[in-house]
Amino acid sequence: xxxxxxxxxxxxxxxxxxxxxxxxxxxxxxxxxxxxxxxxxxxxxxxxxxxxxxxxxxxxxxxxxxxxxxxxxxxxxxxxxxxxxxxxxxxxxxxxxxxxxxxxxxxxxxxxxxxx
Numbered sequence: 001x002x003x004x005x006x007x008x009x010x011x012x013x014x015x016x017x018x019x020x021x022x023x024x025x026x027x028x029x030x031x032x033x034x035x036x037x038x039x040x041x042x043x044x045x046x047x048x049x050x051x052x053x054x055x056x057x058x059x060x061x062x063x064x065x066x067x068x069x070x071x072x073x074x075x076x077x078x079x080x081x082x083x084x085x086x087x088x089x090x091x092x093x094x095x096x097x098x099x100x101x102x103x104x105x106x107x108x109x110x111x112x113x114x115x116x
Contacts, residue, residue, distance in 0.1 A: 047070065
């Protein structure tokens with residue numbers, strides 16, 4: 001087993017990606033928005049995995065920071081889908097809560113990489 005597979009933030013991000021795949025199955029969502037949300041949510045997962053494989057704290061931190069930026073991108077996309085009535089309030093709230101939890105987990109991970 002690879003180290004990152006044991007990270008709670010990785011598992012949560014993978015779960016979130018699976019949720020995104022369900023959301024973008026909605027035929028009313030614009031193709032470009034589907035693509036953007038899929039790439040941003042996948043970026044979270046992939047950057048956590050890649051960061052875990054780096055040896056220096058700075059390298060690890062940089063990948064976790066990129067993953068956190070992708071979380072913010074997903075939040076913005078969810079808000080846009082909600083504005084356009086392409087996602088229910090219930091689905092929005094659930095996804096927002098998941099993204100908030102992932103962001104907090106990534107922040108904690110990033111903070112462990114900062115030299116003191």
